[in-house]
Amino acid sequence: MGLDFKDKNKIVLYAFILGFVLLGLKLFYLQVSKYEYYNKLSQENRIRMVNIKATRGEILDRNGNPLVLNYPTYTVSLLPFEFSPTEEVVSSLAELLELDEDYIIERFFKYHDKQYSPIPIKRKVDFETISILEENNLDYPGVLHEVDPIRVYPYNKMACHLIGYTGEISVGELRERYVEGLKAGDWVGKQGVEKHMDNTLRGRDGYKLLEVKVTGEVVGQVEGTDEIDAQPGADLWLTIDTHLQMVAESVFAHVERGALIAMDPRNGEILAMVSKPDYDLNIFSSLISDTIWERLSSEETHPMLNRCVQGTYPPASIFKIITASAAIDKGYITSDSKLQPCYGSIWYGDRYFRCWKSSGHFQLNLIQAIAQSCDIYFYQLGLRLGLDEWVEYTNKCMFGQKTGIEITPEMSGFIPNRDYYNSRYGRRGWGYGVVFNLAIGQGEILVTPIQLAQFISATANGGRIFKPQLVKKIVPVYDSPKISKPLLVGTLPFSQQALQAVRLGMIEAVNGEMGTGKGAYMEGHLVAGKTGTAQVPHGQVSHALFAAFAPAYDPEVVVIIILENAGSGSAIAYLVRQFMEYYFQQRKIEYATF
Amino acid sequence: MRRFDLIIFVTVIIIALIGIIVIYGATYPSSSLALHKKQALFFAFGLIAMVAGILIPLKVHYLFAYYYYGLTCLLLSALLFQPGEVDRWIDLGIINFQPSELAKLVLIITMSRFLLDQKKHINSFKIILISFLMTLVPFLLVIKQPDLGTGLVFFVILIVMLFLSGVKPLYIFVGVSTILSLIFAFHWIAWAAYFVLLITIMVLSRPPLKLTAVTILGNLLIGILTPFLWNRLHEYQQERILGFLDPGRDPFGTGYQLIQSKIALGSGGITGKGFLNGTQTKLAFLPAKATDFIFATLGEQFGLIGEIVILGLFLLLLYRIVKIAIESRNTFGKLVCTGIAAVIFVQIFVNIGVTAGIMPVTGLPLPLISYGGTSLVVTMFMIGLVLNVGLHRWEY
Structure with a gap:
């Protein structure tokens, strides 16, 4: 082999010399060839x-x-490298821009360590003020302005x-x-x-x-x-439709605290979404957003909270849909099955579990039980399913996890399970009675309205779970648009018979004589729906919930409405009707124009 | 005492003294920091370290090489568990200690011992792989800090050590080729040209067919996969990676410093503006002007002439070190000496290269000149080692 140690060291030495020559050439270029330019700079x-x-x-x-x-407006900024916060400059600047002197100084010292990065001190500055700055720019060294x-x-x-x-x-x-x-x-x-x-x-x-x-x-x-x-x-x-959004907002005009979601069950597109109380977005357009934010978020009603994705509520009787479907799916019952009649309450373990209707529903089949929302019927189903099976079905319906809608932040809600009860109450500290409560959607369980919208859409469309989508198209300036496709994220764990029974129950709830959702009935279009009344602690008035879709056999819109402390689900059915009426009226107009 | 290399000794002292003066000039007039006084103190420690380097028998370092290595890796990982953000300093109260500086020397010593011990099967795949892994551990620990510059120095050490201990240059080239392929893969023309070159080299040097096949396939795979994977990243993820590789991309931070550094150098001209007369130095960028960008302040004040003097001194130093390496009969000493020369050279080249704008900003110190205690003391200890090898150059 050719090279001995001396040769190799020589090669290393030549490499050193080559490196130094390279550096020397670059330095020569900078300091001799470009000397005048850099010197002037x-x-x-x-x-x-x-x-x-x-x-x-x-x-x-x-x-x-x-x-x-x-x-387009102007933003005035300070360039730390050139700006020195003398009293004179700061006070005249404060006067010109109608700002507080302390505010300018505070902003300056907060960010001034990045010497070359301008610090904006006021946005939405009018052209007149800018021209004054421009004319007197010698008095304001380091004060910049830009179109922003x-x-x-x-x-x-x-x-x-x-x-x-x-x-x-x-x-x-x-x-x-x-x-x-x-x-x-x-x-x-x-x-x-x-x-x-x-x-x-x-x-x-x-x-x-x-x-x-x-x-x-x-x-x-x-x-x-x-x-x-x-x-x-x-x-x-x-995916929002402005007209429908306006309709939804007007339906909610007198609502104090609540959420409304309208979703297309065929693809998961969100058509309208309202959360109350609300706020005017335009107040955030200036620099002082921090203080506004603080004021808004400290209010007791939390207007900043997007209740549709951040609000968590017990789903109440809407969850009877899961209990019913799971029981059919397991073969425990069929849609005709009659269980022990309802006399207003049922004895289990060491206490009575009550139905919301204390006079009792008497003998019902599943369809009627859904329509009249009989608690006794579903207590019995819950008991047959047991806690673990019920939890498994609920998780498969994608509760307890974020839907991934394009809104941040989103809450994931909560589905309790055996481990939770064991750690909370001790291994022997809780009874099987918890499943009674869960079967009718009460207890520790929490869901968001958007999760309900996703679930009801899947129930309506035959079991396909679509991710709720808010972005229809991304249109870059120099690129071709990207159109988002419906995203199938799963299927409901229920058979078609189960879903059909639920559908019949929900139709009956709105259109039947005894239905709890009668108020949502409208002529011309068959609405299916389910009410919910979520008990809240501390003796407050219950939250009212309503989930509906229409037309019942060919659903094209799902509506979820939740009103905080507004009583029973039946009491808000008229809001669903109002929304549906507007919806179909508008659709008629749209079809007419095409 | 005729074997004592007085030229190295004097050159080092001159460079370090110049360093103290330049640090004074870089921080003037805000010399309330008194960085130059601290650096003078570090220099005193450095002299002690140098004497220690001369006196401690080389055999000791050979015996303890692996212990050094383990200890250094522990120190480097200790940085990761320090409270607060990860950075490259260990706080010892008054003095901050920078283990990654020490790691450069330790890797040289460890590699020298390992490759010397394995001399007989030096061209086996296993040995090359082990030495690669030995470099990879400290590399991963420092790039976490994040200090990519020092990490790259480790790989330069690896390559030089492999080359010196007799690994076939072709094998080294094959290893390096994967990284080259990764870099060139960002433009298909560049990559195609590189690939043709690769095949030519492989065919001309006639290695075993298996090696040729693996190399070419591996490169092909990297060349095809890189653009594909890159495009699948989000734009902000790409930005993150590019920002990590080249902090000069941030136009409001390091990028601006780069421009200022070029102006400082360029406006220095041939003769410079004179000591303490650097306008850019006074106005612009602290704190890096005493450390990473110190060469710019030197160039502004003393001009091209001053820079050539410094480069000349460095070249003299490197030449004398390599000379000792060639003359020494102790193979371990030879390897250590050339390794030290390589580390000093790489730091000089990268530091000045950054300042002059021909390399991405990496934050390596200019040896013996940049402000920083650990770097100065470790470098002077390295010189002590070299002088030690020189004293015993006729002993086996």
């Missing part, structure tokens, strides 16, 4: 990094109707929760997302679709390096640097 001029803001994508409804628009669009919401409060608001990136978010290229003063989605789809909507800022004279005059771009264009964010087309 270092003596006369400064370099300013100019950020080119990417436009945030707009949000439209399914028909291209704008829900969120951008409106703000979010505008033509419908104010409408769909505020699902859209969500945007705000200046917080220190915590900045630390977390710094590597994604975000910087102080950036505007990001804070809730709802705006937050969930932030990376799609935001786009990417561009930048350029400008040579700036000491007088503030811009000479031009620094040689040898490229201007990096901003990449605008993509537009989002939602």
Whole structure:
């Protein structure tokens, strides 16, 4: 073999020399060939990094109707490298921009350690103020302004929760997302679709390096640097239908606290979504969003909470659908089966379990039991199923987990199981009676309205569980649009006979003489529905729930309505009717126009 | 005492003293920090370390090599369990100690011993694989910190050590080729050109057919899979990776520093602006101007001439070290010396390369000059080792 140790060391030495020569050449280029240029830069001029803001994508409804628009305004910022917070400058700036002096100083010192990154101090500055700044720019060294669009919401409060608001990136978010290229003063989605789809909507800022004279005059771009264009964010087309959303909002006009979801059971698209109380999105368009947020979130009614995905409620009698289907599926009963008659209560273990109707329902079959929501009937089914089977079916119906809808944050609800009761009450500390409560949807169980919408849609469409979807289309500026497809995430663990029996029960509930949901009856279209009355602790009035779909044999819309502390499910059936009437009326108009 | 290499000794002292002066100039006028005084103190410690390096018999390092290695890995992993964010310092109260600096030397010693012991089967796949894994452990520990620069230095050590101990250059090339393939895979023309080159080299050097097949297939696989996997990442994930590999992409942080560093160098011209007259240095970027970007402040004040003097001193130092390596009869000593020369060289090249804008920002110190106690003391200890080998160069 050729090389001995001496040769190898020589090769290493030659490599060293080659490296030094390379460095020398580059240094020669910088310091001799480009000397004049760099010398001039270092003596006369400064370099300013100019950020080119990417436009945030707009949000439209399914028909291209704008829900969120951008409106051009100016933002005034401080460049820490050039700005020095002398009393004189700060006070005149404060006067001009109508800001507090302390506020300016506080903002400056909060972010000034990133020397070259401008700190926005006021958004929505009008053109007049900007021209004053421009004329006197020598008095305001390091004060910059740039065109910076703000979010505008033509419908104010409408769909505020699902859209969500945007705000200046917080220190915590900045630390977390710094590597994604975000910087102080950036505007990001804070809730709802705006937050969930932030990376799609935001786009990417561009930048350029400008040579700036000491007088503030811009000479031009620094040689040898490229201007990096901003990449605008993509537009989002939602599945929401503005007209239907308006209908839903007007149905909910007098509701104080509650949630409404309308979903297309054929593909999981969300057509309308309302959460009450609500707030006007336009108040978040300025820099002071922190204080507004604090005020809003400290209110007792929690207007910031999107009850459709964050609110958790006991599903109450709506869960009788699961209990019934599971019992049929297991072969314990058929739709004609009659169990022990209801005399208002039933003795089990060491206590009575009551039916909501103290005078009793007497002998019922399954269809009637669903329609009249007889608790005694379902206690007996719960007992036959047992806790573990019931929990297994409920989990297979995808309760207790997030649906993955494009809204952040989302809650997952809670399905108790054997382990939970053992750890909570001790191995012998709980009786089999818990399954009585669970069978009628009461007890420790919690679900979100969006989970109910997903489940009822699957019940209506023959068992296919679609992921609830809010984004219909992503439309990038320089790329072809991406259209989202319905996403099948599972199937209900029930046979078609079981689902058919439930459907009959739900039709009977709305259309039968004795049905609990009679108030939702409408002419011309067959509505199926199930009421729910969720008991709440501390002697408060119950939550009222209603789940419905129509037309019953060819469902194209599912509606979930929950009103907090509004009494029984029967009492809110009229809201479902109102919504359905509007829905079919509007559909007629749409068909007529095509 | 004729065997004592006085040139190395004097050169090192001169470079370190220049370092202290440049640190003073870099932090002037805000020298309230008194970094230069601290560095002078570190220099005193460094002299002690150097004497220790000369006095401790080389045999001791040979015997304890694996203990050093284990201890260093423990220290590096201790960083990961420190409270707060992961970084590269261990807080010892007054002094901050940076284990990754020590790791560079320890890896040289460990590799030298291992490869020397395995000299007979040096070209076996098993030995090469083990030495690769020995490098990988500290590499993974430092890139967690995150300190990609130091991690890459470890691999340079591996490559140089393998080359010196007689592993066929072709095998080393095969190993490196996977990384090259990964880099070139981002553009298909570049990758195609690289692939043709690879095949040519493989055919010309006539290795066993199995090796050729594995190499070419492996490269092909990487070349095809990389763009595919890359495109499947989200944009922000890609951004994360690129930001990790090249922090200069952040235009408002490191990127801006780079521009300033180029202006500082360029405006220094041939003769420089004079000591303490650097305008860029005074205005712009603290704290890196005394550490990672110190060469820019040097260039601004002393110009191309000053830089050539420094580079000349470094080259002289490297030459003398390699000379000792060639003359020494002790193979362990030979390997250690050239390894040390390689580590010093890589740090010089990367540090100045970053400052001049021909490499991504990696945060390696300029040996003997950058502010930093651990780096100075460890480097001077390395020089002590070299002088030690030089003293005993005729002993086996």
